[in-house]
Amino acid sequence: MPTPRPWQNRLALPAIAAPMTAVSGPDLVIAACRAGAIGAFPTHNAPSSAALDDWLGHIRAALTADSAPVAANLVVHRTNRRLPADIEILQRHGIELVITSVGSPEPVVGPLHDAGAQVYADVASIDHARRALAAGVDGLILLTAGAGGQTGWANPFAFVRSVREFYAGPVVLAGGITDGRSILAAEILGADLVYLGTRFIATHESMADDAYRAALVAASLDDVRLSTRVGGIPASLLASWLDRAEQDAPPEASPDTGFNQDRLLSNSTAWSAGHSVSGVGAVTSVAELIATLVGQYTAARHDSAGLVTND
Template sequence: MQQSPIAELRARLRLPLIAAPMFLVSGVALVSAACVHGVIGAFPTVNCRTPEELDGWLREIESRTSRSSDASGVAAAPVCPNLIVHRSNMRLQDDLAVLLRHRPELVITSVGSPAPVIAPLHDAGALVLADVASLRHAERAVEAGADGLVLLTAGAGGQTGWLNPFAFVRAVRRFFAGPIVLAGGISDGVALRAAEMLGCDLAYMGTKFIATHESMADARYKAMLVESSADDVLLTSAVTGLPTSMLRPSLLAAGLDPDNLPARGAIEIGNDIDIDARAARPKRWRDVWSAGHSTSGVTDILSVAALIDRTTDEYHGGKQVF
């Protein structure tokens, strides 16, 4: 009997894990290292300044991962570009054209319906995973033809979901038998095994990959994650206009009061006449940093290889975690 595409994919992975696509964090070095060490490496295409740079990134990642495959005899894990499909992404069609030339095995769609990109991506041989934050969004993504779903749950970093992961996964499993990826709260291999028991095929790990040597994050950001815990994560709409998990210490460092934030989406938004004043305002993502509830699991800054080794040990029970 022929294996399903997701079963074939999992057979190539060291862990059923995706290094989550993170804005201004996931770059060539992080993604390549994740793939080489047996974890799916994902990144938002908008991390590249232009479609031409996106083409260059994909070529470089393909080069690095193919060299690894040749040396070890084992194919690297897939790279997984993340397309922002919201109408505000004016580069969507250009970025899509680049992906179609490179024919990735997996693509994640975010912030909108995957319907406009599913047919061309399928024609190029890609499986499409749509991220969703509600049951209705999940139903619509399935109806549109998505191959799998990324469930954004309470505790995920960045623009997050609000549903409890236990309830969300089990509710989706009532109507969808395809691949499910759990996003939110995966801080170690024990949590990853729990996600599988819950009914997930894969899971995101994001916050811990921010604090790796290969990530593009500012060194201060990485250090802040080591020093912070889940109690330092604040859910607010003030930064992006949507519910987003942000680090309290970064809000304080940017001169903002976490307990008295401006109106929804007000940070960096305004019509200052004074150019210097406008430039000095804190910028979302650049100066105000995000993290998920798994921040409590970030205890040191590691290489991607060391993080995956540690997570693999936890996953297989080599380290007892109470």
């Protein structure tokens, strides 16, 4: 049996419905939490800090104490002008989990801990992981090759095992998690939780439009390309969207100058997708998707009894 993971008694599945720009909103978060997966969304998906306040109030009213936790993703990069206001709102609402990305979590860890939040950090290298831990985070989200949107480059097998050489706390594996069997494989590898993003885009509750959902159903991992076009750092995108975008404005019109929050938001209609897109066969509800994943995960555990360990 795996070691106890955070919030284990409130989860039907050791999974986070990953926060995705222009995709994750209150409906997706509520549905995921009700079905037993951590529901996450980027704070910048709310059109303003005041709207974020409303979103969190609506989400809290729709859930019970037994629901899975809500996680807010906070871009901590210096170009995020809403950062101070969004932090204050997260503190006031008593958010349980905050996921930091694109920058050092150090300035926000203290204030969020004071408000009772756990802080997990996106990391894409061993150096990132060590620096995040030195900043005081409570868990690590390992961005590996194949993750949708802003992604990593490392092999997940090597990355997880390297991190486990020096860190025994919560680890979330992001990148290419397709089904219940791959969730179990991540646990055997040493992860406590997994990120699933692409699978949740093709749900009725996501904020993706119908054309985006249909493109995911039709795509395979061969249709995913890396590009810095959207936010200034490498991201996994559907080639069909990227080809159209490059026809409308050649890449030279958007020089690579590193991450910029405004650049990310100006490309919020981008069609992100990870390598797990090959597992998207239909548009379903969040509840149906999680029930399918739970069934696959349970069957895989039965087939692999005695193999799971989280050392």
